[in-house]
Each structure stands twice: as structure tokens, then as C-alpha cells.
Amino acid sequence: RQTHNTPQNPVRLIAVSNRTAVDPNARAGGLAVALWDSLKSTNGLWVGWSGKVKDFPSLTPTKVTDDGVDFALCDMSKPQYEGFYLNYANSILWPLFHNRLDLVNFDLHNFAPYQETNRQFAKAVEDNANSEDFIWVHDYHFFLIAHELRKNGWTGEIGFFLHIPFPAPDVFRALPEAALMGRALCDYDIIGLQTSTDVINLKRYLVEDCGGKEVGEEDVLVFGRTVTLRHCPIGIDAKNFRKAALGKPAKKAAKKLRRFLGGRKQIIGVDRMDYSKGLPQRFEAVSKLFDHFPETRGVTSFMQIAPPSRSIVDEYVQLRERLDGLCGRINGDYGDLDWIPIRYLARPYERAEIAGLYAMSDVCLVTPLQDGMNLVAKEFIAAQDESDPGVLILSQFAGAAEQMKEALIVNPYDTEAVAQTLHKALNMPLEERQARWKALHKTVDTQDINWWRNRFFAPRGFTQSVPKIAT
Numbered sequence: 001r002q003t004h005n006t007p008q009n010p011v012r013l014i015a016v017s018n019r020t021a022v023d024p025n026a027r028a029g030g031l032a033v034a035l036w037d038s039l040k041s042t043n044g045l046w047v048g049w050s051g052k053v054k055d056f057p058s059l060t061p062t063k064v065t066d067d068g069v070d071f072a073l074c075d076m077s078k079p080q081y082e083g084f085y086l087n088y089a090n091s092i093l094w095p096l097f098h099n100r101l102d103l104v105n106f107d108l109h110n111f112a113p114y115q116e117t118n119r120q121f122a123k124a125v126e127d128n129a130n131s132e133d134f135i136w137v138h139d140y141h142f143f144l145i146a147h148e149l150r151k152n153g154w155t156g157e158i159g160f161f162l163h164i165p166f167p168a169p170d171v172f173r174a175l176p177e178a179a180l181m182g183r184a185l186c187d188y189d190i191i192g193l194q195t196s197t198d199v200i201n202l203k204r205y206l207v208e209d210c211g212g213k214e215v216g217e218e219d220v221l222v223f224g225r226t227v228t229l230r231h232c233p234i235g236i237d238a239k240n241f242r243k244a245a246l247g248k249p250a251k252k253a254a255k256k257l258r259r260f261l262g263g264r265k266q267i268i269g270v271d272r273m274d275y276s277k278g279l280p281q282r283f284e285a286v287s288k289l290f291d292h293f294p295e296t297r298g299v300t301s302f303m304q305i306a307p308p309s310r311s312i313v314d315e316y317v318q319l320r321e322r323l324d325g326l327c328g329r330i331n332g333d334y335g336d337l338d339w340i341p342i343r344y345l346a347r348p349y350e351r352a353e354i355a356g357l358y359a360m361s362d363v364c365l366v367t368p369l370q371d372g373m374n375l376v377a378k379e380f381i382a383a384q385d386e387s388d389p390g391v392l393i394l395s396q397f398a399g400a401a402e403q404m405k406e407a408l409i410v411n412p413y414d415t416e417a418v419a420q421t422l423h424k425a426l427n428m429p430l431e432e433r434q435a436r437w438k439a440l441h442k443t444v445d446t447q448d449i450n451w452w453r454n455r456f457f458a459p460r461g462f463t464q465s466v467p468k469i470a471t
């Protein structure tokens, strides 16, 4: 390794991810939100998809600089977009890694475009990186980048962060290319995972199927290389998020909503419209709240913000239809002349506006069926005021549950229990709300986005030791 890699003279980061934040519309995803601050502070380069699908895509990426961050943006061909993005990444890897083997569309199985796209992006990295740069590859779209780079003789350090869960080995083995993917992962030097369970799952796979040997706490000796598997729960820029919650756009959005709410209590949900987020179950739980606790009718509103994503994949079209139907049914059953039980907004909002909406909400429902981390849980806590904080209800299947134990933890499939927990949250005394919030806020504030980055890099790059996870 080069020696000029010190905190005073940090290596340049080269991030690789499918979506970049060059298009502000792509800033709703957790990955984009998380990467932006890290790249900006190191004058980094972000290699990603241009968002363009062309008949004859250019072989050289487009270069753009925005707000101190350089971008190298690759176009895709139509077969590549379908085969790589829609089919392999989003109809096979995404459901499989979220434990939804029932939703994996094996008919769309088409590995060649996935390989080809990984090769193309690896080339874009190779053409724009210096050997001492730290290459930081993100997420399930790009398991093969390091493997492609190593094939071409790249010896520099390459890290990988998986934003989604790593499934148990028996589920991972259901992927037709599990062996190849497992082998390719071993070409990374460090692999960051959201939870300790994800680390255990990957470690087990490397030991059981790849002949790996555990060395010390984090390392696995496998295929003649040492791969570090690190538990790195992603955080948010908590202090700035709180500032945003106090800013003008936040207050304006909150005022607008307050006019509609007219003193009612507000439950909020904010998610990409994805089947992993447990939205139909959440709507059912809210329906049960109004059913079992009639006193909540007319005085409590639930607002779900859910911008559609991946809306050409079948499962997402079906989800949209299901939510439209559920919302209509619940509002039809319980609504009154002066009260709408569910406000369902299928569009994105500015981050600052969302911060304001969190800040004025009494309860936040974060109930994914499976989630790598879930940043909404952390944003809600960061946006609250200590004097009168709201209550977080959090799924036991969100990675965030491992860190945020003081939330009201629920099983999102058990809609009855979620309804009971909602009732408890709406009636929680101030003292208990404050105590829970205080503990949660400490975690969110200290284990923030910079802490996450430092933990991922240590003892390489920016820090010399691995920042501890507070317990």
C-alpha cells in the first residue's frame, strides 16, 4: 500500500454505484443520501450509471463535476438495462437478498448482461483511478467489480459495502451463480455489512462453501487472500438533519400540514414504494387501530409518503395497485365528513420538507419486512425535539433494530400487535418518550455518517482504529 494515505492527505475516494446523485431526482434513495457527504469531503469521483439507455451507448463515460464531486457516468444499451438492471439486479438479487424467494423471477435469469455491465463499470474505474486511490464499490449491482479489476492486474485496495441484507447461506445458495459470486466477493479487501447477522451469514458461506478460515475477529483467509468482513451500520448526517428540521422549508411544509391536521395526532411513514417495506401490512395495522380503538378515529391521522420506484417491474405495479385499493378501502370504511384516516402521497418530497414533517409527527412507523438498515428510522429520531419527542415504532427485521433497541420493536407481519403498539405509542407519557428518544438520539448522533465511513476504512484510509459500536 502507498504510504501517503493519511488523515492529513487522504486518498481520493472512487465510489461505484448504480445510481449517483448527479440527478437530484435520484437523491431519494438511502445510498445516494449516504454517499454524497462522504465524497464531497474528499473531492472524490463517483462512477455510476448516467440514467440513459441508448441504442448505441458510448464506450467512454461522460465526465461531470457538481459541488466538488467528479462523476464518470456510463450509458447502457436497452438489452443491458433490461438484463442487468430490471432482471438480474432487481428481479433476482433484490428479492433473494431480502429473503423473498417466492418473488425471485428465475425465468428472467440472465447473468450475461450483469457480468457485462460489471465489466464496463470496472473499465470506467480503471481508466479514471490512480493505483493509490481507494475504490469503494456499493451494493448488489456490482458484486463483480473487484473480480474484473483483479483479472486486469489491479493490485490497489478495493472495498465493498452491501446496503441490503446478506441472506443465510441456504438462501444465498438458491442463486444459480452463488459460487461464482462468492468467489468474486473474495477479490475485495474489505466488505462492510449493515448488521452482525449479515456478517455471520457471509462468513458462514465463505467458510462452508469456499474453504475459508476465520483469522482473528474480522478476517477470513480464503482463496489465498485475506478478506475483512466488517460490521458497519450506516448512519445519517444527524446534526445537519436536525438543522434541516428547524429550517424554513421544513417549517413551511409542517405549517401546511398542520392546517390540514387541525390539532390531530399524526402518524407518519416515509418509504420508497417497495415490497420489502411492508406497506400493505402497515396499512392493515392502521386499519386495525381505527377498528379496535374507536377513540382514535377523527383525532389521529396516518400519512404515508411513498414515491413509486422501479415501476416497470411487475411486483412493483402490483404493490401500487394493492396500496391504492387498501387506502381507498380504509378511508371509505372509517373516514368522515371532516376526517381522512390515511393520507397517502405517492410522490417524492424534498429532504428538508420531510425533516419538517417528521419533526411535527407524534409517531413514525418503520415496519419493513426486511431492510438492510433503514435510514428513515434514524432521520425521524434526528428531527425530534427533546422537549416533546415523537415515538419510533421499528420492525425487528430492519437492520436499524440492532442499534435502536429503545424504539418500540414490532413484528411487521403481526398487524394486530402493530395496532396495539400504535395505541401504546399514541398514549406514551412524556417522560418515557423523552427517555427512549434520548437513548436513541445518542446512537443516531454518535454513530452517524462519518462514524460509518471511518469504521469502514479503519485502520486504512482515514482512521487508525475501528470506532466501537456503543452498546
Ligand code: ADQ
Pocket (backbone or CB within 6 Å): 027, 028, 029, 030, 031, 033, 034, 163, 164, 234, 270, 271, 272, 305, 306, 307, 347, 348, 349, 350, 351, 354, 371, 372, 373, 374, 375, 376, 379
Ligand atoms: P433504501 O431502501 O432506498 O436504501 P432507506 O434506508 O429506507 O433506503 O432510506 C430511504 C431514504 O430516502 C431516506 O433518506 C428517506 O428520507 C428518503 N426518502 C424516502 N421517501 C422519500 C420521499 N417520498 N421523498 C424524498 N425522500 C424520500 C438502501 C437499503 C436500506 C439502507 C440504505 C442505506 O435498502 O436498508 O438503509 O440503502 O444503506
